[in-house]
Amino acid sequence: MCGRYTATTNIEELSEVIPGKFQYPLFTPSYNIAPSQKAPIVTFTDDEYHGELAKWGLVPHWMKNPKKPFINARSESIFEKPSFKYLYAKNRCVVLADGFYEWSMFGNTKRPVYFYLENHKPFAFAGYWERDREEKDLRTFVIMTTEAAEDVSNFHHRMPVMLNKQGVEAWLRGGRKEVLRPFAEPIKHHIVSRIVNSPANNTPDCVLPADGEGAGA
């Protein structure tokens, strides 16, 4: 699944994945974005792209007794399940990113693995947004998941839906469902330090390779 990710460069650089111009939101790069935190998303309405900071974790507006916010939605079922169906028409968004973490067992130890693209190229997650219950001006978002691509499958069987610039346009402008699939481009990875486990840690050390440490290969 996807429960932690990075957006480590400035917003202009991350926005290279958006196929049009828009106003950049104020954003501080992060090596450890966790659920409930605010991060940049992009929506598309009235033929314009719009960027803003939104909160990770979506509670559907119809829920009477809100429990845990949803941080992920299975892309395979979002068109059939009543829970998310209503969001497709007008609440699509993408989430700017340049890497994500998955935790995987190595022997008896669970360790974080960092996934990213060649040259640390920026990309986006496919998502849905909805207005926050209390703060009307704040949007919340959920990240779509899909089956793991080959480069990820040794570590985890699910991964976020990743989009390149072409995919962003197809999802936001076109609402094209066929972009919701495992990413087709090569994905790089390495084991990182457990300091990333705590959302309080947000330094470049989070994404550094930490090969030897602890349980061996």
Place this chain on the structure above:
DNA sequence: CCAGACGTTGTT
């Protein structure tokens, strides 16, 4: 018709 449920992940 109304009432009630509606998710994801991983682990067992």
Place this chain on the structure above:
DNA sequence: GTCTGG
């Protein structure tokens, strides 16, 4: 064990 917070 279970919930909240980041």
Place this chain on the structure above:
DNA sequence: CCAGACGTTGTT
């Protein structure tokens, strides 16, 4: 996703 807290009473 993981980390961290999780109760009560009375007294200051």
Place this chain on the structure above:
DNA sequence: GTCTGG
């Protein structure tokens, strides 16, 4: 909001 069950 939308679907299923009674």
